[in-house]
Amino acid sequence: MSGTMRQKLLMALAAALLATVSIRAGAASLSGLTPARVLAGPCAPGASYDPACDADHDGDVDIFDIQLAAGHWGQAGPWSSGSWDLTGNAATAPGTHFVGTTDNQPLELKVNNQRALRLEPHTTSPNLVGGHSSNSITPGVYGATISGGGATAGPNAVGGAHGTVGGGYANSAGGPYATVGGGYVNLAPVAWTTIGGGSINTASGTYATVSGGFGNTASGPSATVSGGGRRDPGNPATGNLATDKWSSVGGGAGNQAGTNNGNAEDAWGSTVAGGAGNQALHIAATVGGGESNVANGQNATIAGGSANAAGHYAAVGGGVDNAAYGDYSTIGGGAYNQASGHAATAVGGGQNTAGGAYATIGGGLGNITNAGYATIGGGGRTDALNSATANRVTDDYGTVSGGGNNQAGDNAGATGDRTYATVSGGQSNTASGAFASVGGGSQNTASGGTAIVGGGEQNLASGGWAVVVGGTGNIASGLAAGVLGGSSNTASGSFASVGGGFGNTTTAAYTTIAGGGRSNPADPATGNRVTDDYGSVGGGGNNRAGNAGGTSDDRPYATVAGGYGNVASGSYAAVAGGYGNDATATQAAVAGGVHNDATGDKSFVGGGEGNTASGIGSVVGGGAFNTASGTNALVPGGAYNQATGNYSFAAGQRAKAAATGLFVWADSLPYDWGQQPEWFLSAQPVMSISRLVRTIRAC
Known part of the structure; x- marks a missing residue:
């Protein structure tokens, strides 16, 4: 048979298959054909040439012209009365009329003498192999489908019952019910796995899915990799990897959900949504995106950023090189922050450490607290290169709102002995007493219990309940003593007070110096002084109320209203003003x-x-x-x-x-x-x- 005649025969077969009513494995013959039409003369083989009968226009009238004109062909060679009409058949019955075989043999459809479709019989469910002739289904497998694709060097293959390969190159669905939609060199070797497409993807865990991408692997049971691929195209180890049960990688490159240690249960439910080089290494851990983030605690979450880490139930919103190691700890963002305490929080900033349980740092630079329930609002180092100059909370429930080099707590090692200390702001301030507070200023210290320094510079409230409102170099060291302002004033007696001025001193209880100060600024001995209980100096300079005899209770209630160099040293004695006046006896008085x-x-x-x-x-x-x-x-x-x-x-x-x-x-x-x-x-x-x-x- 000539090549032309062979092509005609193949065309006739193709047309018949396109008009198939049903395809059924069975006897090796074509059956269920409609009755043939009677050939109309004068077109007949060997008859005189009639151009009207030359259907294939090859210059002669032969059997092919006759059958092409008639529109039907019988398998046995000669045209018969039962055949599939190339222009379609009528009065067919599905299941009765079909194109196919009736014996237990495959049926193949070829193009250009190359197999394009193979139908393989099986008592449970037949197989369908489309595409390249090298595509194959493992013997004994049933219900499998290869829709197309493949090549000599890269055949598609199905090795499990009801497996499917949609197309592509060198794809394999090796497990029962496994599916590879297409792509290049994808491998679904176990049951119920799915690969949508892409290149060099593997779904090796039961019910695992790889939607696409390049070089991805879903090896855990019910694991999913939606897409993305290798971070380094030449390095197979840099693709996305979902290794544990229910683990998931949404996309990106070089991400890992699961521990990949052979135990698919220790990081189940872990998720990496995208980014590059991220890892979710514990149960229900999540990384949203970013780069080189590691969620290595149970239920840990990292939203994004770079090189961040989160422990059990911890969360990092973003930033770079942040670490939330404490259980239930949180870092919002920033850089190089740590939340290592239980439920600790660092909102942002840089190089901050929230090390105490339930501690909080809002932001700033280099702030640190290792105490429980502590708070640092912000601020930070006064010297960016010196970590010792940051804000610090060393005792439980302490607070530093901001500023620089401030400290709440005594930093003595134990965190429970100077609780609830507060520094609102300023520079180099310290509230080291329990419930003590410093409002602001510079180098102020409230070391007494419940002591207060409002502001100013180098002020000290060391007595319990002592107060220094402001000024510079003032000291309130007595119990509930107070200095309102001024400079270099001291209230060291219990409940003593100095309103202001310069260099005034009261050492006795319940005493008052309203103001004034040193008559000689360079001589500390020339300030106003109250040495005995309940004494008062209203103002002036170098005045004294009390006898300065060493005990504070033998000349009480002495008063100097003002002036210069006046002394009221008797009990209830008074000097109203003037210069160099003395009221030394009980109830003695000098008006001026x-x-x-x-x-x-x-x-x-x-x-x-x-x-x-x-x-x-x-x-x-x-x-x-x-x-x-x-x-x-x-x-x-x-x-x-x-x-x-x-x-x-x-x-x-x-x-x-x-x-x-x-x-x-x-x-x-x-x-x-x-x-x-x-x-x-x-x-x-x-x-x-x-x-x-x-x-x-x-x-």
Whole structure:
């Protein structure tokens, strides 16, 4: 038979197959054909040439022309009455009329003398092999399908019952119910595995799926790799890998979900959504994307970023080189942050460490807390290269809101002894007492329990409940002591207070210095001072309330309102102002003036200069250099007068009332008067105002 005739025969066979009603394995003959039509003359083999009968236009009329014109062909060679019409058959019955075999032999359809389709019989379910003739189904396998594709060097193959290869090159569905949709050199070797396409993918776990991509492997039971592929095309180890039960890799390159240690149960449900070089290595661990992230704890989550790590139930939102190792810990982002405490949180920033349980760092640089329930809002190192200058919380429940080089807690090793300390901000501040707080400023310290420093610089509140509001170099070291402001002030007594000024000091309890300060700024000894309990200094400079005798309770309630160099050293003594005045006795008082002394109990000097009231209840109203030394003696004013007798009175200039009840009123002449008895009209002492005898100076 010539090549042309062979082609005609193949064309006829193809047309018959396209018109197939049903294909059934059976006897090796074509059956179920419709009755042939009667050939109409004059077209017949060997008849005279008629162009109308030359159906194939080859210049002659032969059997092929006759059958092509008739539209049917019988298998036995001669045309018969039962055949498939090339133009279609009528009155067929599915299942009765078919194209196929009736014996247990495969049926093949070829093109260009190459097999294009092979139908293999099996009592359970036949196989269908399409595509290249080298494609194959393992003997004994049934219900398998190879739709097409393949090549001599890369045949497609199905090795399990009901397996499927849709097409492609060198693909293999080796397990029962395994499927490879297409692609290049994909391998589904076990039951119920699926590969959608792509290149050099493997689904080797039961029910595993690789949707596509390049060089991906789903080796765990029910594992999934949706796509992506090798990070290094030449390195097979850099593809996506899902090794554990229910593990999943969405895409990207070089990602791994599962431990790949042979145990498919220790990282079940792990997921890597995408990115490159990410790993989810524990049960239900998840990496959303990014690069080189590792979720190595159970239920760990990393949303993205680079080189981040998360432990059990921990989460990292993103950033670079962050590590949430503590159970239930969280890092939002940033760089080189660590959350190593249980349920600790670092929101962002860089090089921060939240090491205590439930500790929180909002951000900043290099901040650190190893205490429980601690909080650092932000801020960080004052020297970017010195880790010791960051904010620190060393004791439980401590807080540093921001700033730099601040510390909440005493950093003594134990985290439970200085709890609830707070530094709001500023620089180099320390709240080391329990419940202590520093609002801001620089180099301030609140070391007492519940102590407070509001701000300023180099202030210290070391007493329990002590307060320094501001200023510089102030110290409140007494229990509940306070310094409002100023500079270099000290309140060391319990409940003592200094309002402000410079260099003021109170060492006794319940004392007050309102302000003022050093009369000589360079001399610390010249500030205002309160040395005894309940004493007060209102202001001025170099004033003192109390006797500074070492004990603070023997001269209580002394007061200096102001002035310079005044001393109220007696109990309940007072100096209102002036310069160099002393009230040294109990309830003694000096209202003002210069160098006046009230040294007797209940004595009083109203003012002037150099006056002394040394008797009990004695009074010098003013003037200069007057003395009232007798009990209840009085000098209302003048100069150089002396009332030395009890209840005596001396007024004017140089009046001398030495006797009890004596009243002496001198004039302005520069002579003493009242010292000699003959100078009196009566030599007897005057005992009272009602018996007063006026003294007259001799002419």
